[in-house]
Amino acid sequence: METCIKGSKEWLNSMEYRELNFAREKLVINPAKACQPLGALLCALGIEGCLPFVHGSQGCAAYFRSTLSRHFREPVAAVSDSMTEDSAVFGGQSNLIEGLRNAYAVYKPKVISVFTSCMAEVIGDDIKAYLGNAKEQDAIPQDLAVALSNTPSFKGSHITGYDSTLKSLIECLAKPRQEDTINDRLYVVPGFDTYPSNLREYKRLLKAMDAPFTLLPDNSDVLDAPNLGTYELYPPATSIAEMNEALNAKSYLLLQAYSTPTTSKYLTGKGVTVETIPMPIGLSGTDNFIQAIAKFTGQEVPQEITIERGRAVDAMTDCHQYIHGKRFALFGDPDILLGLVSFLLEMGGEPVHIVCTNSTVPFKKAMEKLLAESPYGQGATLYPGKDLWHLRSLLVTEPVDMLIGDGHGKYAARDANIPLIRVGIPIYDRVNLHRYPIVGYSGVINLVTMIVNTFLDELDRTSTDAYFELMR
Amino acid sequence: MFTNLTKLDLKDKKCMSDAGSPKLCMKALPGEGAERSCAYDGARVVLMPITDVAHLVHGPIACAGNSWDNRGARSSGSQLYRRGLTTDIMENDVIYGGEAKLKEAILEIAARHNPKAIFVYATCVSSLIGDDVDKICREAEAGLTIPVIAVNCPGFLGDKNIGNRIAGEVLFDRVIGTGVGSDEKIPLSINLIGEYNIAGDLWGVLPDLKNLGITLQTAITGDAKFDDLRSAHRASLNVLICSKSLTNLVRKMEIRYGIPFMEGSFYGIHDTSETLVNIAKALGDPDLVERTLVYVQKKEEETRKTIAEYKKLLENKQAILFTGGVKTWSMVSTLAELGINILAGGTQNSTPEDFQRMKELMDPSAQIIEDTSSAGFLKIIAEKKPDLIVAGGKTKYLAHKTRTPFLDINHGRKLPYAGYQGMVTFAESLTRTVLSPVWGLLKQEFPPKEGELDG
Numbered sequence A: 001m002e003t004c005i006k007g008s009k010e011w012l013n014s015m016e017y018r019e020l021n022f023a024r025e026k027l028v029i030n031p032a033k034a035c036q037p038l039g040a041l042l043c044a045l046g047i048e049g050c051l052p053f054v055h056g057s058q059g060c061a062a063y064f065r066s067t068l069s070r071h072f073r074e075p076v077a078a079v080s081d082s083m084t085e086d087s088a089v090f091g092g093q094s095n096l097i098e099g100l101r102n103a104y105a106v107y108k109p110k111v112i113s114v115f116t117s118c119m120a121e122v123i124g125d126d127i128k129a130y131l132g133n134a135k136e137q138d139a140i141p142q143d144l145a146v147a148l149s150n151t152p153s154f155k156g157s158h159i160t161g162y163d164s165t166l167k168s169l170i171e172c173l174a175k176p177r178q179e180d181t182i183n184d185r186l187y188v189v190p191g192f193d194t195y196p197s198n199l200r201e202y203k204r205l206l207k208a209m210d211a212p213f214t215l216l217p218d219n220s221d222v223l224d225a226p227n228l229g230t231y232e233l234y235p236p237a238t239s240i241a242e243m244n245e246a247l248n249a250k251s252y253l254l255l256q257a258y259s260t261p262t263t264s265k266y267l268t269g270k271g272v273t274v275e276t277i278p279m280p281i282g283l284s285g286t287d288n289f290i291q292a293i294a295k296f297t298g299q300e301v302p303q304e305i306t307i308e309r310g311r312a313v314d315a316m317t318d319c320h321q322y323i324h325g326k327r328f329a330l331f332g333d334p335d336i337l338l339g340l341v342s343f344l345l346e347m348g349g350e351p352v353h354i355v356c357t358n359s360t361v362p363f364k365k366a367m368e369k370l371l372a373e374s375p376y377g378q379g380a381t382l383y384p385g386k387d388l389w390h391l392r393s394l395l396v397t398e399p400v401d402m403l404i405g406d407g408h409g410k411y412a413a414r415d416a417n418i419p420l421i422r423v424g425i426p427i428y429d430r431v432n433l434h435r436y437p438i439v440g441y442s443g444v445i446n447l448v449t450m451i452v453n454t455f456l457d458e459l460d461r462t463s464t465d466a467y468f469e470l471m472r
Numbered sequence B: 001m002f003t004n005l006t007k008l009d010l011k012d013k014k015c016m017s018d019a020g021s022p023k024l025c026m027k028a029l030p031g032e033g034a035e036r037s038c039a040y041d042g043a044r045v046v047l048m049p050i051t052d053v054a055h056l057v058h059g060p061i062a063c064a065g066n067s068w069d070n071r072g073a074r075s076s077g078s079q080l081y082r083r084g085l086t087t088d089i090m091e092n093d094v095i096y097g098g099e100a101k102l103k104e105a106i107l108e109i110a111a112r113h114n115p116k117a118i119f120v121y122a123t124c125v126s127s128l129i130g131d132d133v134d135k136i137c138r139e140a141e142a143g144l145t146i147p148v149i150a151v152n153c154p155g156f157l158g159d160k161n162i163g164n165r166i167a168g169e170v171l172f173d174r175v176i177g178t179g180v181g182s183d184e185k186i187p188l189s190i191n192l193i194g195e196y197n198i199a200g201d202l203w204g205v206l207p208d209l210k211n212l213g214i215t216l217q218t219a220i221t222g223d224a225k226f227d228d229l230r231s232a233h234r235a236s237l238n239v240l241i242c243s244k245s246l247t248n249l250v251r252k253m254e255i256r257y258g259i260p261f262m263e264g265s266f267y268g269i270h271d272t273s274e275t276l277v278n279i280a281k282a283l284g285d286p287d288l289v290e291r292t293l294v295y296v297q298k299k300e301e302e303t304r305k306t307i308a309e310y311k312k313l314l315e316n317k318q319a320i321l322f323t324g325g326v327k328t329w330s331m332v333s334t335l336a337e338l339g340i341n342i343l344a345g346g347t348q349n350s351t352p353e354d355f356q357r358m359k360e361l362m363d364p365s366a367q368i369i370e371d372t373s374s375a376g377f378l379k380i381i382a383e384k385k386p387d388l389i390v391a392g393g394k395t396k397y398l399a400h401k402t403r404t405p406f407l408d409i410n411h412g413r414k415l416p417y418a419g420y421q422g423m424v425t426f427a428e429s430l431t432r433t434v435l436s437p438v439w440g441l442l443k444q445e446f447p448p449k450e451g452e453l454d455g
Helices: A015-022 A036-044 A058-072 A085-090 A093-107 A118-122 A127-136 A158-173 A196-208 A240-244 A261-269 A283-297 A303-323 A334-346 A361-372 A388-397 A407-416 A440-462 B007-013 B039-047 B061-065 B091-096 B099-112 B124-128 B133-142 B160-175 B201-212 B226-230 B247-257 B269-283 B286-314 B327-337 B352-361 B374-384 B393-401 B419-434 B437-443
Strands: A050-055 A111-116 A145-149 A186-189 A213-215 A251-254 A274-276 A327-331 A350-356 A381-384 A402-405 A420-422 B054-058 B118-122 B148-151 B189-193 B215-220 B237-240 B261-263 B318-323 B341-347 B388-391 B406-408
Touching: A015 A388, A015 B099, A036 A050, A036 A058, A036 A111, A036 A158, A050 A058, A050 A093, A058 B039, A058 B393, A085 A093, A093 A111, A093 A127, A111 A118, A111 A127, A111 A158, A118 B124, A127 A145, A145 A158, A158 A240, A158 A261, A186 A196, A196 A213, A196 A283, A196 A303, A196 A440, A251 A261, A251 A283, A261 A274, A283 A303, A283 A334, A283 A440, A303 A440, A327 A334, A327 A388, A334 A350, A334 A361, A334 A440, A350 A361, A350 A388, A361 A381, A381 A388, A388 A407, A402 A407, A402 A440, A407 A420, A420 A440, B039 B118, B039 B160, B054 B099, B099 B118, B099 B133, B118 B133, B133 B148, B148 B160, B160 B226, B160 B247, B189 B201, B201 B215, B201 B269, B201 B286, B201 B419, B215 B226, B237 B247, B237 B269, B247 B261, B261 B269, B269 B286, B269 B327, B269 B419, B286 B419, B318 B327, B318 B374, B327 B341, B327 B352, B327 B419, B341 B352, B341 B374, B374 B393, B388 B393, B388 B419, B393 B406, B406 B419
Parallel strands: A050 A111, A111 A145, A186 A213, A186 A251, A251 A274, A327 A350, A327 A402, A350 A381, A402 A420, B054 B118, B118 B148, B189 B215, B189 B237, B237 B261, B318 B341, B318 B388, B388 B406
Antiparallel strands: none
16 A cells, blocks of 8 residues: 555545544644633623623633624623733732723623633632722722632633533522522523524523523623614623522523533522423424423413424425435534434434534433434444544544534535534634524424535535436 | 834834823733733734644643634645644643643644644743743754744733734744755845735735746745745845834844845835835845836826726725724725725724824824723714724624624735735725615614605
């Protein structure tokens, strides 16, 4: 066999390199995870009047704002207290106090969500004590709510940062739970979700089912804001009043198990009833969600929901032949992967490579169980903790028909000459995908549409005259 | 007109504490909403367009995760520079140190990715935990045949400008002049300093240089090859395009290699011509000067003819300009060439000199943007009600929410605006932006007021 040059494209495409690549331990190439404070920011944006505040070096906040702004094509508000070299020596207290003073004076928030980036954590800043001092020095009003979460980038990923910050916001704003103040509401926690349309879909379904609910947090009007001629720094989101009553909820429904474990534990510890279900992607996922709401309201599923379901099933039926037997590779966060895999299995699609950088042991078990239960899941392998460069090796040595994941997957998809269906974050290179839900019955229709039409576009683009035709 | 102030002149003659003047290398105000990036980002920006080397970030996921391939710096050859390489520092590394991990990562890259060199970026975390990136790079390099170059640019050092300067120093200390070939000067050759080939800007200028018989040794750095950079000292002239903080680099190159430098800009007809003529003069070839004078006149005529249609459509529009670097002032004259008036101008990431030039070129009635935070920006839009905003991507969606036409002229753009051809592209983009029918739709009241329906 001809040996090719190390580092050349041919060699990088070889099985020999794939083995070397999978032995790689100390180097990450083309990462498929973001950092804790990015998740913290996404969460904090979902509370009304909340100003996200990064306690750390100045570049971090600029990166997070830019990432979210490019993905959603919206302005994203956040401030930073811009720690510098002398903060490393003397601690970040003066930055935090000065930052809080300036941010409050300029942006007049109802609540400030302070979360840390690496620097503050490495030098061991005691942000709780600093906050006390800030109030003592009248930098901010005594009664201003300030939530604190520790979210260094060297721990966890964006989904754990989301979790810690959500917990901190509830902890900071919620009144204590008392038996005589429990309300009748279902608090629904979407988890790290970058689809404002998903949140709207949840709200629509909850309304249709007549459930008294609060979506917590709800950044849909912040990250998909209407153009009304003026910029609103604080568009409507989960209200402070609803936050105050967060521990008095009748129960909680968590829609992403792996981006809310800390919050879940905290709520349970406070005596709140918590139910966690898989993210409602696909038919059975959505059925599950609808049934959980029906269980909460104690009412039958309304006819209009049944009809809506029927339309989704109809779309799946009409398109089954395009997905059944097709091979897929996927990468992304645990909850979204479970949902997408579940949907593909329903359609007879065959997941082959599943890469999850921020995998956990419980997730691995859940994914393996899901795959084991379906005849279409038998050929699938989950690669926990791997990156997009590992994924590239998989795609070029064991080809599939389609890759599903965020925009960063485009390099691997290009090298493997297969289409990429964009799901997740970041997506900088397509428009409006965050405006199309991937959850609920509408989500089923949208996923079927995206996947099938992409296959058909490929067919039209690549077929010879003999096979080019009007009908597909 | 083109003002010729050098940094030293400025220090002596100009007041540096003007309102709105960029606070060069000063600390950002804690709690302000400004979009300042950090020293690490600044260093990345300057070095990333070296395309055939590996860029390894020794830091937690945020630093590389948010910056790999995040700028439209194009390459005509190797795509290696786009690979997102990081040691992904985790908690255990923070406790036990990340030096061993870093060394292994370097060796892995050298063995399998075929780079011409490896640049290793320090970050806040690696610096705070005391990892000696210099030492590790030296140790790794000892067993390799390629340079392993440490870039000490933790974000906490301050603004992007500081990172730019650090990157320049790294190039001077470790790259330029290290080539194995001849050290002889190449006649009529230049380096373009601070040209990053964003959206292919460099490629818009190359044909003009070629037509005039000027050789581009390398852009520092844009579509840059490592070996060309090593021989950058063979150029006869340094042309500082984005004046920012690479001034240090050209000064040092002047002292060590005797390469004179000049400043210039390839944005707009006037500045492009003036820069080309100044290059010709600085290269000291009378023939070239003559050729260039004829050439630029011809190009100017052609370009003005092509953009005349656009100019008609844009004449007397009122703009707010907010950008950085050379564009701070070069865009003032570029917009003026299209008949656009500037209502207010401001800058964040540029030098006080750039700022001063902008001020001198603008109409005295134009306002200087002093508050560069989002809040300040919104206030000035509300006050001035401009027909368009020309700025960087970070303010794009704020502008859209206020229903103001917006053109991105920083690294988020996808079209090249440099050189004569770039001027045509710029005029076309600007016209498409300002005259898009969406702005009319946005201004329609809905539901319509009584009587409006009948017109």
